[in-house]
Amino acid sequence: MFGTGLLKGLGVTLKHAMDTFNDDREAVPDRYRGSLELGDNRRVIQQPIDQEGLLTIQYPEEKRLLPERFRYIPMLIWDSEKHEDRCTACGICAKVCPPQCIWIVRDSDENGKPVTRASEFYIDAAVCMSCSFCVEFCPFDAIKMNHDYELAVYDRYPQLVYDMEELTVPLEYYAALWPTQYDEEQTRRREEEEQKRRQAEEKARRVATKNAAAKEPTAAGPKRSAAELQKLARERAAQRKTQTADGDKSGDDAAAAKKARMEELKRKAQERARQRKLESGE
Ligand code: SF4
C-alpha cells in the first residue's frame, strides 16, 4: 500500500524518541553518581556506565564529563620542571595546519641571532578545525589539544585570535586533562633520557680506553705521534750517513796497514831466501 514504508519509518523514529525519554527518566536517581562540583551551582555530569540511552544535561548548570581524547583548540605547554616553553619555534605545526591558522615569530638574542624560542605565537580559533595535526607533528610535545570549548564571543577580532600568553598552560594542566597520554609520554621521555645517558657513558668509556692505550708503552717503546716518528727517522738517516763516512775513513786506514804488512812480509821472505842461499853455499 502506498505510504506503508513512510509510516514504518515514522514509527521507528517515534520509538527511539520515547526510549530516550524513558532511559533519561530511569537514569535520574543515578544522575549525580560520580559528578564533580564546579562551584557557582555548576557541576560536571558523568553518564552512568550502565545507562545506554541519551542523558539530558541541564547545560550550562551541568556539563558532560569529557572523554580524554576530546579536543577543541590547541594549547602550548610550559614545562614546569625545566621552567621554559617547550615550543622551539620550529614552525612544523604552522606548515602542516590544513587551514593555515597558526602564525609563529621566532625570537632572537641581543645580537639578532635567531634562537630556538618563539616570541609570538597566534592561533585563529575561528579558523581552527580541531584536526590535531599540529599536535601529531610537533616533535617536542609542545602543543596539545585543550578541552575548553566555552569560547563564544561577540567579535572574532581580536578575541578569537589567541596569542602566546592565552595559549600557554602549565604541564600539570595538560597532565590533568590527558592523564593516560601524559603517562605514556613521560615513560617514553624517561626511556629516551636513560638511553642517551647510557650512550654518553659508553662514549666516555671508549674515549678513556683509547687515551689509556695511547699512553701505555708497547713492546717497541711508547707510542709516538706521526711528527715524532718523522723526526726520529730524519735523525736516524743523518746518523747512518755519518757512520758510513766514518766507515770509509777507517777502511782506507785498514787497507794501508794491510799493504804495509804485505810489503814487510815480502821483505822478510826475500831476506830468508837470501839466507838459505848463503847457507847452501850457492
Ligand atoms: S609547537 Fe611544536 S611544531 Fe609548533 S613550532 Fe613549537 S615546537 Fe615546532
Ligand code: SF4
Ligand atoms: S588543530 Fe588543526 S586546524 Fe587547529 S591549529 Fe592545529 S593543525 Fe591547525
